[in-house]
Amino acid sequence: MLQIELWKRVVIWGLVALGLLLALPNAFYTRVETSNDARAALETGATAEGLQEQASLWPSFLPSGLVNLGLDLRGGAHLLAEVQVADVYETRIKAMWPEVLALLREERGRIGTFRLQDSNAEELRIRLNEKPDMAAEAAALVRGLSRPVVSMTGAGASDIEVTVEGPDVVIRLSEAERLAMDQRTVAQALEIIRRRIDEVGTREPTIQRQGSDRILIQVPGIGSAAELKEIIGTTAQLTFQPVVTRTTNADMPPGPGNELLPAMDEDDVYYVLEEAAVVTGEELVDAQPTFDQNGRPAVNFRFDPTGARRFGDYTAENIGSPFAIVLDNEVISAPVIQSHIPGGSGIITGNFTVEESTNLAVLLRAGALPAGLEFLEERTIGPELGADSIEAGTVACIVAGIAVLVFMFLSYGTFGVFANIALMVNVALIFGLLSLIGATLTLPGIAGIVLTIGMAVDANVLVFERIREELKTARGPARAIELGYEKAMSAIVDANITTFITAVILYVMGSGPVRGFAITLGLGIITSVFTAFFVTRLLVAMWFERRRPKTLEV
Template identity: 40%
Template sequence: MKARGRIMLVIMLVIAAALSFVSYQGIGEGKTLSAGNIKQGLDLSGGVYIVYEADKEDVTAEEMQAAVSLIQGRMDWNGWTEAEVAQEGTNRIRVDIPGVENAEDAIREIGQTAQLSFVDETGKVLLTGDMVADATKQVGATQKGGNAEPYVALKFNDEGKQLFAEATAANIGKPIYIVMDGEVISAPMVQSAITTGEASITGNFTGESAEELASLIRAGSLPFNLNVIQMKNVGARLGADALATGVKAGAIGLALVLIFMLVVYKVLGFAADLALIIYVGLELILLNAFNITLTLPGIAGIILSVGMAVDANVVIFERLKEELVQGKTLRVAIKNGFSRALPVILDGNVTTLIAAVVLFFLGSGTVKGFATTLSMGIIISMFTALVVTRLIVNGLMQGGCSNPKYYGMRSK
């Protein structure tokens, strides 16, 4: 029995050490899964964020998605590959661009409206994007007897139908260039005059690239403008200071909690501390593995979830001590202590998790960052409190640390 308990303790210590090493040093030359590789938000890394709003009421989800695709494409064209574009609410789009110092310059680079046009080999504009009624990704045979493949289907309005018929009739055997903001995004070859007001763009498309092109074309024919309603610069130095302050606060808080638990709960405090180290290692590694963007409120969410993890252990230990005071054996006290604490821990954590989920879906920006780390922290803390701590406590008991006084037994 003692050997099994000690083996369990050794396993837990090795897991804690391994998680600590990986979260600090990472794996391989790229330091995969290390805390240093966690993606940082603008408030930590510096950059600009811009919020756009559609100047039209009752914007559809498809129109907003097209606008998101348009702006993301412009980010890529400008070399801002780390930029993030996301819809907020029903009619707003948030753009985060790390490493850019001037928000107004970024706005000028991005532009506010799409400029889509169809031109011939001489550069003559044949028709414009506002004449495209719809553009969608389709999958099917593009020629007789051919295999099914992705392509982009275009549909023009009445004016566009007439102009496109004239353009295709005059350019048979020649390409018509589809140009977005001065960039050629496609150059389909005209095979025959098209008078139906519908056309298809074929090529070596994947499903993803066909959907991307369709989104760009739809964006070029958006019936609304995107107006800038908010913009803000975050200096790189300010972001670095915020990160250093947040990490320092988290480290001090964690150290104080570890010392407090060890002093007040002794053997049980050691079990809680070891479980807490495993918790922190798991949290940092999972943030990296899931490519979650860490923000300053996100750090606050981590610190808050550390407190909740400790609170769960405190509830368990107090129930365990109550069982010992009632004269139960240590083995029975441990079993009953965890069983009695389970409903309380679940109730408290599930209600907080529900609030975090609501914040995630209804909030935006850094609020989502807080909700994400808090939700992840709650789930991991329940696992470490109810599973990891129990394994450690049982390992201590079976390994020879079986005197009830070490577990906080007190007289009635």
């Protein structure tokens, strides 16, 4: 007889109810989204008028997870950025000069006096003035500063190459170190861009690496590509550098090892600074907007233990000397060190507005981009295009659904009605699972749902055809139904496993829209098998127990 235990029925209907409950918020998308955003704002301490009313638009005891809409459905900004990895070489080689200087000063008795020469940006050229014949000896000393390259491909190689050219000792980065730095730079830029966009609170951005030095950035719901570039394009490179002199001459040569930078708040004022920074933004652990003692917007900052120690040591040794706070190659201020500043915390003041100080704090917390970005491609996708895509996808789903429902009813009668009910449950379960995992629905994802609607009835077709065959030989309707489900199982499992494997491969190997298609296809396969084997079978069993038909017409 066709029997399904009570506990199995409870589990099946429980899973169906849970799936429908998880999918419910998507039927009230705008209301739930507004409520979620208001609750998130309240959690951060926001006190804007109307937030409480917006938060109460959706009951807190109900699930509030939504299927996030992708860029092609919601509209937003698309950028393709190229990381200027060559910028990092110059910064890295310049940062070596203080260490090289300290080493050679200790050996001045052997090698004599020396001077840093002007050279190209990717090398340090040091000339021995008194004892040029000791250049090889000096080069050997500098080679002692080399470190092994930290990478899989450069294992065993040194990070610098030191050569002798006449009286000059020339220091360059090795090829293995450049390759390793390229990998680290792009990975760091990727993470910092992600952190900056997350700070702004955008929903479900797509940020992924393309090729060796490019990053694809897609952010749904943002106003324009220009707005997105403002968020991620600012390098926010904060440094604290010793001041050599102040001048109004924009053409003044800064000298080797120095640089000439303009003052941010003073016209025609420039500072000559030592290129080697005392502390950089990489050692910053926190930055918050605040107000200075005069009530003007400012930014509080705090360094990590390493940065705090270096900052404290420098201020202790240079009381009475000016030092510059530099942001993106502009001197924000150049105060005189009045006393030792322990603890590694301080304040950045300037002619900021409240909004500017808040944005600066966000950028500093997110970290400094290790290299500049060149935007190769930028597009703004309007929300009206997304609305058109949603409408087209909805129409496709409705047309496909109606066609399948009509076909199943005409082909299998009452059993077709059961399959149709299971199909509607199937679609609801897909949206419930998408909401549960926080997946992003794209236009290809909608295509995956449409395909699932067509494929979802395959299992039922196999079962019903098998029941037809068993009716010719089985002893009764109940046995025919039972054998139909049992003997169709292997064919259904085999067909869906192969399709599921394809979906997994698409997800692993693909990116962006391909992954969106793979997710909805894979989830659709899981829900299709569940509804065919359990939901439809339970409906048939309940109908059979109620009607007890002597014959079946499938």
